[in-house]
Amino acid sequence: MAPTLEDVARAAGVSRSTASRVLGGYGPASPDTRERVRAAATRLGYAPDPAARALVTGKGYRLVVAVVGLDPAVLDDPYVDRVVRATAEVGARYGIGASLQWLPMDSAPTVLHRLAGDRSVCGAVLVNTTEAVLRALPRSLIGRVVSIGIGWPGVPSFDVDNGGATSAMIQHLYASGRRRIAMVTGPAWMPCTQRPIDAYQAAMVAAGLPVRLVPGDFTAAGGRAAMLDVLDRWPDTDAVFATSDAMALGAIAVLRSRGIEVPGDIAVAGFDDIPFASYGVPALTTATHPVERIAAAAATAVLEQTWMPPVTAYPSELVYRESA
Amino acid sequence: MAPTLEDVARAAGVSRSTASRVLGGYGPASPDTRERVRAAATRLGYAPDPAARALVTGKGYRLVVAVVGLDPAVLDDPYVDRVVRATAEVGARYGIGASLQWLPMDSAPTVLHRLAGDRSVCGAVLVNTTEAVLRALPRSLIGRVVSIGIGWPGVPSFDVDNGGATSAMIQHLYASGRRRIAMVTGPAWMPCTQRPIDAYQAAMVAAGLPVRLVPGDFTAAGGRAAMLDVLDRWPDTDAVFATSDAMALGAIAVLRSRGIEVPGDIAVAGFDDIPFASYGVPALTTATHPVERIAAAAATAVLEQTWMPPVTAYPSELVYRESA
DNA sequence: GTGAAAGCGCTAACAC
DNA sequence: GTGTTAGCGCTTTCAC
Numbered sequence: 001m002a003p004t005l006e007d008v009a010r011a012a013g014v015s016r017s018t019a020s021r022v023l024g025g026y027g028p029a030s031p032d033t034r035e036r037v038r039a040a041a042t043r044l045g046y047a048p049d050p051a052a053r054a055l056v057t058g059k060g061y062r063l064v065v066a067v068v069g070l071d072p073a074v075l076d077d078p079y080v081d082r083v084v085r086a087t088a089e090v091g092a093r094y095g096i097g098a099s100l101q102w103l104p105m106d107s108a109p110t111v112l113h114r115l116a117g118d119r120s121v122c123g124a125v126l127v128n129t130t131e132a133v134l135r136a137l138p139r140s141l142i143g144r145v146v147s148i149g150i151g152w153p154g155v156p157s158f159d160v161d162n163g164g165a166t167s168a169m170i171q172h173l174y175a176s177g178r179r180r181i182a183m184v185t186g187p188a189w190m191p192c193t194q195r196p197i198d199a200y201q202a203a204m205v206a207a208g209l210p211v212r213l214v215p216g217d218f219t220a221a222g223g224r225a226a227m228l229d230v231l232d233r234w235p236d237t238d239a240v241f242a243t244s245d246a247m248a249l250g251a252i253a254v255l256r257s258r259g260i261e262v263p264g265d266i267a268v269a270g271f272d273d274i275p276f277a278s279y280g281v282p283a284l285t286t287a288t289h290p291v292e293r294i295a296a297a298a299a300t301a302v303l304e305q306t307w308m309p310p311v312t313a314y315p316s317e318l319v320y321r322e323s324a
Numbered sequence: 325m326a327p328t329l330e331d332v333a334r335a336a337g338v339s340r341s342t343a344s345r346v347l348g349g350y351g352p353a354s355p356d357t358r359e360r361v362r363a364a365a366t367r368l369g370y371a372p373d374p375a376a377r378a379l380v381t382g383k384g385y386r387l388v389v390a391v392v393g394l395d396p397a398v399l400d401d402p403y404v405d406r407v408v409r410a411t412a413e414v415g416a417r418y419g420i421g422a423s424l425q426w427l428p429m430d431s432a433p434t435v436l437h438r439l440a441g442d443r444s445v446c447g448a449v450l451v452n453t454t455e456a457v458l459r460a461l462p463r464s465l466i467g468r469v470v471s472i473g474i475g476w477p478g479v480p481s482f483d484v485d486n487g488g489a490t491s492a493m494i495q496h497l498y499a500s501g502r503r504r505i506a507m508v509t510g511p512a513w514m515p516c517t518q519r520p521i522d523a524y525q526a527a528m529v530a531a532g533l534p535v536r537l538v539p540g541d542f543t544a545a546g547g548r549a550a551m552l553d554v555l556d557r558w559p560d561t562d563a564v565f566a567t568s569d570a571m572a573l574g575a576i577a578v579l580r581s582r583g584i585e586v587p588g589d590i591a592v593a594g595f596d597d598i599p600f601a602s603y604g605v606p607a608l609t610t611a612t613h614p615v616e617r618i619a620a621a622a623a624t625a626v627l628e629q630t631w632m633p634p635v636t637a638y639p640s641e642l643v644y645r646e647s648a
Numbered sequence: 649g650t651g652a653a654a655g656c657g658c659t660a661a662c663a664c
Numbered sequence: 665g666t667g668t669t670a671g672c673g674c675t676t677t678c679a680c
Contacts, residue, residue: 001441004673015651020675027676028649049443051385052673054375056656061375061385061444062421065412075413078599081405084412088389088424089399095444097386097421100412117325119373119657120385120419220603249603256605274600275402279544279573281580281605328657339667344659351660352665376657379672443673652679663668 003044011040023048050095059144060122063091063299064115066103067127070189074128075102078274079291083127083148086295094303096122103129105189109136116140123302125295126155128190146298146308150191156308158298162192162243162271165287165316166199169241169269172285172318174207178239178267182212184226184247196243196271212237216247223250231258238266239324245270245277245286252280252323267324271316282322290314327368335364347372374419383468384446387415387623388439390427391451394513398452399426402598403615407451407472410619418627420446427453429513433460440464447626449619450479452514470622470632474515480632482622486516486567486595489611489640490523493565493593496609496642498531502563502591506536508550508571520567520595536561540571547574555582562590563648569594569601569610576604576647591648595640606646614638 009019014033021027022037023046029037040046054061065084067074074080080100087098103111103126115121116138123144126133134152137145142154151157166183173181183200186193197213204211214229216222223242227250230237242248248270255262262268262282270277270286277284294314301308333343338357345351346361347370353361364370378385389408391398398404404424411422427435427450439445440462447468450457458476461469466478475481490507497505507524510517521537528535538553540546547566551574554561566572572594579586586592586606594601594610601608618638625632 002443005675006673016674017652017676018650021650024675030649033649049379049673051375051378051444052656053675054656055373055379055658055673056675058656062415062419064416075409078402078405081402081409084422085399085405085408085424088408088412088422091386091421092388092423092425095386095442097415097423098408098412099416099421100409101416118371118419119326120375220600246599249600253603275570276544276573276598276600276604279577279604280600329659330657340657341659341668342666345666348659354665357665373657376672377659379657379674380659382672650680652677654675654677656674658672659670661668661670664666 003046005046005048008037008040008044008046011044012036047095054119054122058119060118060120061095062097062099062120062122063087063302064099064101064121064124065127066101066115066124068103068105068108068129068133070105072102075100080127082291083125083295086292087125087299090296090299090303096303103133105130105133108133112136112141113138125298125302128192130189130191143305144302146301148294148298151310156301157311158294158301159192159311159313160289160294160316161313162316163195163199165271165318166196166241167203168318169287170200170203173239173241173267173269173324176267176324179209180212180234180237181209181239181241182214182230182234182237184214184216184223184230184240184242184251186243187217188215193243200241216242216244218244218246220246220250220253223247224254227251227254239269240266241269243271245272245274245284248284248286248323249280263322263324269324273319277319278321285321285324286319287316288319289316327370329370329372332361332364332368332370335368336360371419378443378446382443384442384444385419386421386423386444386446387411387626388423388425388445388448389451390425390439390448392427392429392432392453392457394429396426399424403596404451406615407449407619410616411449411623414620414623414627420627427457429454429457432457436460436465437462449622449626452516454513454515467629468626470625472618472622475634480625481635482618483516483635483637484613484618484640485637486640487519487523489595489642490520490565491527492642493611494524494527497563497565497591497593497648500591500648503533504536504558504561505533505563505565506538506554506558506561508538508540508547508564508566508575510567511541512539517567524565540566540568542568542570544570544574544577547571548578551575551578563593564590565593567595569596569598569608572608572610572647573604587646587648593648597643601643602645609645609648610643611640612643613640
């Protein structure tokens with residue numbers, strides 16, 4: 001059915017090994033041979049069988065998206081969906097599939113070793129990883145693992161510039177006259193929580209404004225709880241920056257139920273720009289999160305085995321709507 | 325690293341083929357041998373290498389989620405994300421990855437043949453497929469293809485019972501006093517559009533109410549356009565059932581901008597129960613869509629090669645909120 | 649610069 | 665019932 005390397009070699013009048021070398025792009029080959037093999041390959045529409053290749057190289061044929069978390073519920077998240085989708089889409093172009101699995105925070109070493117020993121796995125994309133997990137990374141995985149989140153020596157990081165987004169958002173709130181700006185953060189164990197906090201604190205201190213930090217968990221329920229907390233501790237708050245749209249929507253729900261006007265009394269800004277941020281009342285002011293671009297780049301890096309700088313930051317853009 | 329069949333065979337004191345037969349569960353084997361091989365396999369933690377198996381059986385090692393549509397934008401949809409995620413999660417348990425690709429409606433035969441000839445593909449899950457596409461299905465794919473949507477001889481269907489959901493929703497609207505109920509449908513080319521229409525028409529005719537059908541496209545923008553259309557053609561409409569939450573939210577946005585009360589003047593119901601259906605104002609009354617369960621069952625069916633009835637319908641449940 | 653040959657881990661004839 | 669054997673398509677020494 002599909003042409004094999006043998007077919008290409010025969011068509012080009014060379015041996016299988018020569019064809020393999022040319023197509024693999026290593027070993028020696030005369031320019032002429034090179035040309036003939038390439039031509040034959042494209043003419044026949046040759047694509048190497050990843051299974052056969054995996055068998056001999058022992059490198060595997062599926063890319064695992066491993067989401068770090070305390071329980072399997074971390075997989076049940078539209079953010080994860082977007083990462084997996086982008087990975088599956090990129091993989092399709094390489095004949096590589098995407099697998100999704102939970103990487104339990106407390107038994108990360110075990111699971112990572114199993115992953116490293118699994119011949120079917122060609123690489124992994126870590127999501128929401130922590131330093132502890134990265135420290136437990138088996139050496140044999142280095143070079144075929146990337147991280148959407150914080151990096152590690154040998155593990156390039158792909159992430160949104162959420163520090164920059166935070167600065168920009170605080171500046172926007174300040175410019176629109178807000179002075180008592182609270183921030184709802186992500187859960188403390190997630191490393192992606194820190195940079196926005198730093199950026200927020202820096203901005204507030206620089207402007208001589210009070211720092212009002214409340215922990216959240218990226219969910220709407222968490223946003224509701226955090227908003228109640230803010231109202232309780234600092235009743236004069238005039239703006240809230242929630243580091244996820246879900247939390248921002250939860251916060252707005254609380255304010256609405258209290259009869260507090262948004263953005264009249266309190267401005268609320270989110271982060272992520274989820275599909276329906278624009279359909280709430282009021283429409284949510286937020287910052288974009290190019291998850292698909294990030295995940296696609298991450299997947300491509302491990303599939304192409306390209307060298308990557310330790311950190312690649314993707315810019316986030318403010319989306320001005322009604323809530324702030 | 326990982327134990328091979330050879331290791332198991334040696335540990336059990338049998339040949340590789342015997343071990344293979346036992347573990348594969350076909351061919352003959354004495355109860356004693358069977359026992360020893362099984363014991364050795366579990367003791368060593370043996371798992372067959374899907375790459376090697378794929379190579380010899382020619383059955384492939386990745387499950388393709390093929391989304392039928394007019395253009396690649398059909399992939400860019402939270403619904404697709406959920407299907408892919410569930411597939412990737414089920415696949416992970418089998419050492420199988422999920423790939424995502426667009427199945428262009430106008431060149432379906434070509435793409436399907438490529439899929440059939442691709443040695444890396446073990447099966448496919450069709451999404452939003454049409455009869456025309458199913459008709460073009462190569463024979464070699466039969467038995468390893470399932471459909472989330474309409475089925476076909478040899479292609480079992482897994483779908484939500486959207487006809488039942490429609491009936492239930494119309495009944496709910498009727499029970500709450502609505503009599504001039506319009507329905508916003510999906511795009512005509514999608515087969516999943518028909519059953520809700522039939523159910524709606526049957527319900528309306530049975531109740532002696534006027535049929536008011538407007539085509540949509542499952543997007544919020546389509547919902548806005550459809551709502552304008554309804555208002556234009558039947559100004560006395562008192563309820564709208566949109567067959568997707570996105571369209572319902574679009575419809576609500578239009579009504580809000582016109583100063584029309586929801587549900588006071590016009591009730592609006594959606595379908596899907598997307599994560600933030602509950603955060604709009606008013607919170608959206610809708611019907612659940614167990615996409616993950618459906619996709620997981622579909623993926624499992626092709627991976628396990630189990631026989632399936634031609635159609636498996638998954639119940640949808642009404643979620644009563646504020647909008648209807 | 650090129651080809652012959654071995655072998656990755658597994659399945660499936662086929663002989664015993 | 666069981667073992668022997670021949671590959672699946674590819675990469676990779678190692679001679680030439």
